Amino acid sequence: MPPRCCRYCQQSFQPSKFRPDQSVCSQQDCQSQRRADYHRRKIETDPEYAQVVRDSRKKWREAHPDYHRSYWHNHTAAVERNRQQQRQRDRKRRLQNLVKNNLALDLKHSAAEVWLLGPAAKDLEKNNLASSQFLIFQPFAPAPQARAGS
Helix, strand or coil, X not given: CCCEECCCCCCEECCCCCCCCCCCCCCHXXXXXXXXXXXXXXXXXXXXXXXXXXXXXXXXXXXXXXXXHHHHHHCHHHHHHHHHHHHHHHHHHHHHHHHCCCCCCCHHHCCCCCCCCXXXXXXXXXXXXXXXXXXXXXXXXXXXXXXXXX
């Protein structure tokens, strides 16, 4: 059998004579990734398998009720990483809400101009589609001022 290229590590390997259709080499990392991919695909496509997995996870959580609390208490680096990731998720969610807000900017009445510079500009001069990136900053609501008594 001719050697094959592993789909995970891209290294050449000789497939087993007992598994002629083998597409992943025998390295530990590649095999664990293959099993994880199979597990993920099986959960997505087989509802009965997915239910067994959910039941198993639920049973384990019931048997170890304090695991997550003790994990976060003992792994401060993971706590900080989780906070940073949550901030990024929150930021992304806020931006998605802004993108869906089509009242934010009426482009037909915009006074924006597009300037094309460089040698490739002559090819773009009749093209009315311009890609751009912009940020919309919204001011914070002013703090309520204390009313002076009469």
